[in-house]
Amino acid sequence: MTTALITGATAGIGAAFARRLAGDGHSVVLVARDEKRLREQATELHDRHGIEAEVLRADLATEEGIAAVEARLADPKRPVDLLVNNAGFGNKGEYLDVPMADELAMLKVHCEAVLRLTTAAVRGMRERRRGAVVNVASVAAFVPRGTYGASKAWVVQFTQGAARDLAGSGVRLMALCPGFVRTEFHQRAGMGTDNIPGWLWLDADKLVDAAMKDLARGRSLSVPDPRYKALVGAVKLAPRGMLGGLTSRTGRKYGPR
Numbered sequence: 001m002t003t004a005l006i007t008g009a010t011a012g013i014g015a016a017f018a019r020r021l022a023g024d025g026h027s028v029v030l031v032a033r034d035e036k037r038l039r040e041q042a043t044e045l046h047d048r049h050g051i052e053a054e055v056l057r058a059d060l061a062t063e064e065g066i067a068a069v070e071a072r073l074a075d076p077k078r079p080v081d082l083l084v085n086n087a088g089f090g091n092k093g094e095y096l097d098v099p100m101a102d103e104l105a106m107l108k109v110h111c112e113a114v115l116r117l118t119t120a121a122v123r124g125m126r127e128r129r130r131g132a133v134v135n136v137a138s139v140a141a142f143v144p145r146g147t148y149g150a151s152k153a154w155v156v157q158f159t160q161g162a163a164r165d166l167a168g169s170g171v172r173l174m175a176l177c178p179g180f181v182r183t184e185f186h187q188r189a190g191m192g193t194d195n196i197p198g199w200l201w202l203d204a205d206k207l208v209d210a211a212m213k214d215l216a217r218g219r220s221l222s223v224p225d226p227r228y229k230a231l232v233g234a235v236k237l238a239p240r241g242m243l244g245g246l247t248s249r250t251g252r253k254y255g256p257r
Helices: 012-023 035-049 063-073 100-128 146-165 185-189 204-216 226-237 240-254
Strands: 003-007 027-032 053-057 082-085 131-136 171-176
Touching: 003 012, 003 063, 003 100, 012 027, 012 035, 012 082, 012 204, 027 035, 035 053, 053 063, 063 100, 082 100, 100 131, 100 146, 100 171, 131 146, 131 204, 146 171, 171 204
Parallel strands: 003 027, 003 082, 027 053, 082 131, 131 171
Antiparallel strands: none
């Protein structure tokens, strides 16, 4: 039986990955900050699917949290075959409105943790000549939109570059770029969502199904919905100056309030 480790596993996309992977027969290691929710989730997945569900409480905005997950991923006696780096958050406010400590915490979770956890997992995977990493980014990676978009752009570039370096090793890396998903993300950040058109919303379980198909196809980048594929294509063709103004206005309309 293979093992998958999912960060940010108790809600949203992370919880959808946990449900899908447990349903496919994988043992899971569930990582998040809330131990009570982790244990409830682990019990539910074990009872429903008969798999082993391990709990690892860790705050990836801290050195101790990252180190704890690194150690679990590097344990040769308990190999992890699939890593899903999903933990992440948004900050309420525009540049200079957000406290520097919050911006740095975002970079630690979105960039440093992704780099360190991917590296800890991939070293063993390369020796075993099998394994995969899914790094959850965002369509925000393709537009100039503050620290969040910049951090997700880093995730995409890092993942695709590492995927090229590991070609032929048996290890697959993929950046997953969803759009608006029905999760706790916006609520936790204090962001308003009333003005977001209904057609932009994605279902987390369907998103994960599409992502797993793209991973099986060997893709290093997954934009898992035709609507967002079209939007990303349009963004790549738009002049950067016009795009910057558009994303700024969109952020004020759909983003933090």
